[in-house]
Amino acid sequence: MTSLPRHLTEFPSIDSHFPFHMSINRLTDGYPAHRHDFFEFSLVIEGSGKEMINDDVHIMQPGTFTLVMPYQIHEIISSSNDPIRLVNCNFGMELFTRSSQFQGMNTLLFEVDEEWPAFFQYEDDQYNQVKSLIEDMFLEYNHANMWRKELITAKLIEVLITFDRSRRKQITDHKKVQMKKPEKTLIWDIIQFIHSNYRETLSLPIISEHFNLSISSVSTLFKHHIGQNFVELLHDIRIRHACSLLVSTDLNVTEVALESGFGSYKTFSRVFREHKKISPAQYRKNYTENSSRKKENGL
Template sequence: MASFPRYLYEYPNMDSSFPFYMKEQQPSRITLHRHDFLELSLVTEGTGTELINGTPHVLKPGTLAFLLPHQLHELVSNPADPLRMYVCNFDMSLLAGEHEADWGGQAFLSAQSTANRPYVEASPADLERLRGIFATLFEEYNNRNPWRNWLIKAKLIEALTLLERIREGNAERESAVSTTAAQDNLHASIWPILQYVHQNYREPLSLSGLAEHFHFHPSHLSESIKQHLGQTFTAFLQELRIRHACGLLASTDLPVTSVALEVGFGSYQTFCRLFRKLKRAAPADYRKMMHKQRSASVTDAQPD
């Protein structure tokens, strides 16, 4: 019988003034799931395989992953070489609150939504630095030292900065995030809206409704979104829904009609038409293709 992947919407401290949770774990297997909060993880020992939105990759010491809300993922540890990893769960507000635009938190999250893959492989030198960062995070999280939350947030930002530097390289990254004051103001005003869409795209959303909710004129909001994303609000919303649908098709056996409803489409015909337009394949054909690729890739991705 078809079943939805687990949907996790709670974690310790989520309703506190500092919504951050951290653990060190040795998982043997974590079944397919998704959540509406952010997750940062670092593998420190062992090997295994993780699938994110149906695409597998090897887990090994130095694998650093940062997952946005609603990304489907699961992992399996190698019994002969068990995984040990740090996992941090936290709310978007720690990076994208109203005061975070000045240091780039909103721009950082915006960049993550277009990254080719949500993980990097750290070099031995970077891994040692990351071990120190996460060890400090874990120590501070489990104690109640003065200014604890400040240090946790500082180390969290340090880890995320290192992730981006590994991914892009210092020169490219510095060039990509250098913005004018006008662009900074745009990030500050638009990101709360994009964050809201990321968290609620499965619900009925409209440009006029968002404009009213966030006190924008509809035409101004439409132009601002297009300037920020390079695409219209409708195209942005459709891509989010289709991306989620791709993960469900690749990772579950849910009927295509259920997938369409789950990701926010009220019309099955509209879903199929847009899916074919964006992915150049019908949903059922895409599922077959991904299952075939997954079978081949899982074999190739097994640790030596």
């Protein structure tokens, strides 16, 4: 893969302590090829078109549910005569990888994409059931009720499990599932390992030794499947965690650096500025001021 589409790494709440966002979008001209380092599911409500995920194309119409895994290249093609209206949900890997409580969800989410299809076409009662569940989740997301995050997470798990059961049944009803491709399985194992251990000391030699691979082999896997090298990915994950600590805790900046896996404040400050263009202290101040402004305006 010599040329990669733009890499989208942000959504409104990705740097918060709850990396989750929902929106309803209308696409008259589709959406250009892109990739990102978070999960995204969508449910088509109106319109029609096509979606390409890596090299696979499927039809989009009311009831089409799609789960896009991190780093997959995907594109939506729609017609202005029949624009697509869909619900989009973005959530960070750390929503589940931070706790061993969700080990089962880690297995579901990190299933290699060649093994199970990335989409499912819901029909009739099943579509109404899933649509109703997602509408409830969207409503909960837009209100500041008690236990909001817990309820959203529970509903997200139900949506994902319903999808996984549906696609598995569809495949096993028609044909046997093909064997996983070793290389693809390996890169997902490595990504999951990094997301589970980024607060510890990590390096290419450590990753290579853990997976019994040469350093050059690991570097090639990153370049081919992710389009980032190991250090870039590790810094992205650590900075995101640092941002969530800055906005949700009273830890001082040095403590945030250590809790995020950085060995020193100096390194943390440099990498943070490279990613966010401001200092960690200014990031926290900006977030606090924006939050206060929203409260004053009743938002």
